[in-house]
Amino acid sequence: MKTFKIGGVHPHDNKQYSAGKAIQQVPLPKQAIIPLVQHIGAPAKPVVQKGDEVKVGQLIAEPGGFVSAGIHSPVSGKVLKIDEAVDAWGMKMQAIYINVEGDEWEESIDRSDKLVRQCALTSQEIIKKVAAAGIVGLGGACFPTQVKLSVPPGKKAEVLIINGVECEPFLTCDHQLMMEHTDEIIVGITILKKALRVEHAIVGIENNKPDAIEKMRQAAAKTTGIEIMPLKLRYPQGGEKQLIDACTGRQVPSGGLPIDVGAVVDNVATVYAVYQAVQKNKPLISRVMTVTGPSVENPGNYEVRFGTPLNDVLAAAGGIPEDTGKIIGGGPMMGRAMSNTDMCSNKRVSGLLLLPESMSVRQAPQACIRCAKCVQACPMGLEPYLLSKMAAHQMWDELIEHNIMDCIDCGCCMFTCPSYRPLLDYIRMGKGKAGGILRARAAEAKAKAEAEKAKAETAAAKA
Amino acid sequence: MDLTVIYYSIGILGILGLLAAVVLYVVAQKFKVEEDPRIEQVEGVLPQANCGGCGFPGCHGFATHCVQSDSMDGLLCPVGGQPVMSQIAEILGRAAVAADPMVAVVRCNGTCEARPRNNRYDGTQTCQIVHSLYIGETGCGYGCLGCGDCVRACQFDAIHINPTTGIAEVDEEKCTSCGACVKACPRTLIELRKKGPKNRRMVVMCRNMDKGAVAKKACANACIGCMKCQKVCAFDAITIDKNLSYIDFTKCKLCRKCEEACPTGAIHAVNFPPRKPKTEAPAAPKAETAAKPAVATEKPIVAPKAPAAEAAPTAAAAPVVTEAPAKPDTTVVTSSVETAATPAAPAEPTNK
Numbered sequence: 160m161k162t163f164k165i166g167g168v169h170p171h172d173n174k175q176y177s178a179g180k181a182i183q184q185v186p187l188p189k190q191a192i193i194p195l196v197q198h199i200g201a202p203a204k205p206v207v208q209k210g211d212e213v214k215v216g217q218l219i220a221e222p223g224g225f226v227s228a229g230i231h232s233p234v235s236g237k238v239l240k241i242d243e244a245v246d247a248w249g250m251k252m253q254a255i256y257i258n259v260e261g262d263e264w265e266e267s268i269d270r271s272d273k274l275v276r277q278c279a280l281t282s283q284e285i286i287k288k289v290a291a292a293g294i295v296g297l298g299g300a301c302f303p304t305q306v307k308l309s310v311p312p313g314k315k316a317e318v319l320i321i322n323g324v325e326c327e328p329f330l331t332c333d334h335q336l337m338m339e340h341t342d343e344i345i346v347g348i349t350i351l352k353k354a355l356r357v358e359h360a361i362v363g364i365e366n367n368k369p370d371a372i373e374k375m376r377q378a379a380a381k382t383t384g385i386e387i388m389p390l391k392l393r394y395p396q397g398g399e400k401q402l403i404d405a406c407t408g409r410q411v412p413s414g415g416l417p418i419d420v421g422a423v424v425d426n427v428a429t430v431y432a433v434y435q436a437v438q439k440n441k442p443l444i445s446r447v448m449t450v451t452g453p454s455v456e457n458p459g460n461y462e463v464r465f466g467t468p469l470n471d472v473l474a475a476a477g478g479i480p481e482d483t484g485k486i487i488g489g490g491p492m493m494g495r496a497m498s499n500t501d502m503c504s505n506k507r508v509s510g511l512l513l514l515p516e517s518m519s520v521r522q523a524p525q526a527c528i529r530c531a532k533c534v535q536a537c538p539m540g541l542e543p544y545l546l547s548k549m550a551a552h553q554m555w556d557e558l559i560e561h562n563i564m565d566c567i568d569c570g571c572c573m574f575t576c577p578s579y580r581p582l583l584d585y586i587r588m589g590k591g592k593a594g595g596i597l598r599a600r601a602a603e604a605k606a607k608a609e610a611e612k613a614k615a616e617t618a619a620a621k622a
Numbered sequence: 623m624d625l626t627v628i629y630y631s632i633g634i635l636g637i638l639g640l641l642a643a644v645v646l647y648v649v650a651q652k653f654k655v656e657e658d659p660r661i662e663q664v665e666g667v668l669p670q671a672n673c674g675g676c677g678f679p680g681c682h683g684f685a686t687h688c689v690q691s692d693s694m695d696g697l698l699c700p701v702g703g704q705p706v707m708s709q710i711a712e713i714l715g716r717a718a719v720a721a722d723p724m725v726a727v728v729r730c731n732g733t734c735e736a737r738p739r740n741n742r743y744d745g746t747q748t749c750q751i752v753h754s755l756y757i758g759e760t761g762c763g764y765g766c767l768g769c770g771d772c773v774r775a776c777q778f779d780a781i782h783i784n785p786t787t788g789i790a791e792v793d794e795e796k797c798t799s800c801g802a803c804v805k806a807c808p809r810t811l812i813e814l815r816k817k818g819p820k821n822r823r824m825v826v827m828c829r830n831m832d833k834g835a836v837a838k839k840a841c842a843n844a845c846i847g848c849m850k851c852q853k854v855c856a857f858d859a860i861t862i863d864k865n866l867s868y869i870d871f872t873k874c875k876l877c878r879k880c881e882e883a884c885p886t887g888a889i890h891a892v893n894f895p896p897r898k899p900k901t902e903a904p905a906a907p908k909a910e911t912a913a914k915p916a917v918a919t920e921k922p923i924v925a926p927k928a929p930a931a932e933a934a935p936t937a938a939a940a941p942v943v944t945e946a947p948a949k950p951d952t953t954v955v956t957s958s959v960e961t962a963a964t965p966a967a968p969a970e971p972t973n974k
Contacts, residue, residue, distance in 0.1 A: 581751075
């Protein structure tokens with residue numbers, strides 16, 4: 160059985176709490192707060208105003224640039240205001256507040272459960288529809304999907320890889336989606352294949368989900384060109400570059416994109432959203448979230464409309480247990496503990512993990528013993544002990560030289576460290592700083608080039 | 623034993639050594655770097671802290687610049703201060719330029735009572751990291767995080783976290799205004815301000831740029847941008863930008879009117895004697911003010927705080943920052959990798 164070659168760790172998957180729980184609907188909120196930044200790239204620009212009536216699925220914010228995504232109203236009602244809101248970590252962001260009234264949908268949306276297999280659209284039309292539906296990668300990074308599908312000139316997509324790995328411990332939302340919407344996902348894959356003009360698609364699923372592998376295999380047998388590939392359990396297999404390595408044996412170069420090795424990777428939840436957008440005209444207004452934890456009353460998988468306060472989601476799962484020490488947005492490896500559960504669900508939050516105090520306490524860090532376990536564990540081939548030291552000493556240029564921007568924040572280094580050193584804390588901070596420096600440099604170089612160009616033009620005009 | 627081998631080797635090594643010495647001498651003479659002897663003199667006067675507070679790379683760099691520049695304008699060794707600068711001026715035969723002594727000021731007065739915690743952070747105790755992760759343990763995204771990046775940056779042991787307030791405090795006597803803490807603070811809370819006559823000065827002890835209501839909710843002592851101070855200021859010293867007041871220390875005449883006008887007590891008058899009690903509310907805690915005459919910390923002398931002290935009980939009800947989490951106090955924030963990194967605990971269920 161295949162897996163990726165470099166690094167990786169094997170945390171206990173802990174999926175028993177919510178695995179196999181049918182997807183439930185969380186009731187509509189009284190007020191939805193919809194942030195304008197739910198994706199990587201430029202913030203969306205609101206197209207509604209205070210007092211406007213909106214329906215479910217109506218566009219309320221348009222993309223703010225090429226790498227950006229539109230936002231559709233997940234509820235029907237009246238726009239209360241466009242104002243600042245606070246996210247789960249206390250940071251400010253712009254958001255649209257909608258007072259919910261009833262549940263009135265746009266007429267163009269097909270809300271039936273009927274499976275639509277035929278798709279007569281061309282590649283361009285599919286990409287247009289995906290863009291119009293505001294679809295972003297639901298695996299966690301929230302990269303706008305239409306950008307991924309628009310293969311840049313000079314490059315060619317050879318294989319489509321579908322991420323059904325869900326390597327993050329505790330989370331089961333993708334697993335349940337594959338179980339309940341198998342056929343829709345298969346149709347979604349054929350649509351994406353058409354959009355990318357590729358013949359071959361590989362669905363990578365870790366072998367701790369044998370039922371999903373079996374069910375997807377049966378559904379895929381009805382069509383051609385879709386291979387279901389069971390993968391050996393290993394974290395972070397769901398990382399884009401790791402998955403490409405596991406499925407095809409190709410390695411994305413440092414600083415490169417998957418398309419450099421002819422691959423495009425999409426998550427199963429994204430594929431399902433593509434199916435709904437293309438075949439049912441339904442934009443991205445909800446997602447499946449896992450609410451789980453050892454002491455949660457009703458751990459399970461919940462379909463949540465964006466804008467629903469996380470408190471409502473937690474209430475649907477039986478409230479916050481007494482012994483909760485940390486509430487983590489996402490899984491235990493990559494997620495971040497939250498300080499504010501007033502915040503609303505959005506495209507980014509794939510799960511809520513409620514860890515009891517006993518499981519969430521940090522061990523006191525001790526001195527590095529130079530065992531190099533972090534180096535062995537790093538799936539990107541970096542040297543985490545060195546990077547964290549450099550970040551602590553604020554050596555930003557050296558960090559850039561040592562490829563800190565390749566770090567995928569997977570946390571393998573910190574998981575494996577026998578001295579409990581806070582490696583990722585420093586690396587993440589360093590990555591933020593180094594990224595800022597690189598962006599500033601790029602902007603400077605661009606401005607300089609433009610100034611020189613303008614100078615040359617004026618000189619030419621004079622001559 | 624035949625000693626000739628030893629004699630030969632001594633002889634050859636000796637000749638080689640001599641040759642090398644001659645070559646080195648010639649090279650040293652030929653490529654001699656002429657340095658102004660005054661640079662060494664100036665360097666001798668400097669404190670050799672190599673803190674970079676002057677804006678040059680170490681004391682040698684500063685000395686070189688002093689000798690090479692034409693006047694003493696804008697040159698100041700913050701550590702040595704005026705005495706060192708006049709000594710340098712003497713060496714160089716120039717007139718010394720008087721510079722105002724400066725001091726670092728931590729512009730936050732969000733004490734534990736005014737700015738209650740609503741979560742607990744158990745990650746790496748570094749302000750840089752907390753700041754990059756989230757808002758911090760309180761509801762204020764601008765205030766002191768109390769992890770002590772500035773304390774570690776200070777070479778003169780002049781800044782410490784006050785354990786009762788959780789805020790960094792500057793020891794005025796030790797502070798050399800080198801600016802290391804200013805660079806270290808990720809929230810740009812620390813500013814170098816004029817020490818002022820008799821060390822007296824007015825400071826807006828807040829950096830919260832939220833709208834008034836939001837700021838007040840997060841911290842009872844926050845500047846709410848109400849503009850009252852700006853209105854009472856007769857010297858145009860106060861500007862309000864992004865809901866935050868700022869006192870220009872070059873214009874401030876220390877009249878203390880703004881301090882009286884401030885409804886939240888965000889403006890502090892430092893090192894002033896206690897006010898005469900005639901205008902004061904009866905509850906004014908005079909004893910407290912008298913207790914600390916020349917203590918060189920940023921503690922305000924209390925008189926004008928009387929209105930703020932009255933306001934405190936009403937404000938105390940407000941500062942619940944996140945209402946909804948059922949257990950806001952138990953929510954701990956860190957990047958959570960380490961939670962799974964205690965493999966024993968997550969593995970338990972299968973062992974059973």
